[in-house]
Amino acid sequence: MLKSHCSAFLNILYPKNCHICSRIFDRHTAAYDDNICSSCYSTMKKTAPEAVQAPLSAPYERLLSCYHYEGAVRELIHKFKYDSRPYLAKTIEKLMHETLSEMGTSLFADVDYFVPIPLYPARAREREFNQSELLARILSTRHRKPCTLALRRNKNTRPQAVLSEHDRQTNIQGAFGLNYLPVKDKNIALVDDVVTTTATVQEAARILKEAGAKKVWVLAFAKG
Ligand SMILES: [Zn+2]
Incomplete structure (x- = not known):
């Protein structure tokens, strides 16, 4: 009271x-x-569930993105990442949770670990937080499955969206390494805030699969 x-x-x-x-x-x-x-909220456009199947060549099983990266969604992500408002992770995770529940995915029952896409340490220091890690940690608390920082960023890559298809591949090659190996035979939910090109999540998923991960699902708030 x-x-x-x-x-x-x-x-x-x-x-x-x-x-x-x-x-x-x-x-x-x-x-x-x-x-x-x-x-x-009412202007945010959800991604159609049928649009989220992974291409055959992708090293992940599914890419589940919740919203189109435009308008209010884009604005929310910018405030979150570039305007130092880490508490917006709670809103973003809530939006993700509602959309994923509507998709009726049973994925969370099968997830062993939530793994965020890592930031290069210098960039994380500059921003003071890794946006994907904040989302992965809230998802982990909600679904009572551990969040593991299994991946690390080895190089400070340039933003993928500004590069040509060929440059994206070379930019992201060798970008990730494994911190340790808790991923063998595990199902991983790889968490990213925005997937613009899929080159980043493909490379991260490839590293996890090489380390023996059974399944990798990519969970993203928005898809560009
Ligand atoms: Zn408003």
């Missing part, structure tokens, strides 16, 4: 607003959660 009075009072002093459109949450603005409003 006291707590709800306190938070009502704090909301008057410091009104919460949507991190995407900046609208203040009041009785005219419905909130999706603490961080985004319902009208921004």
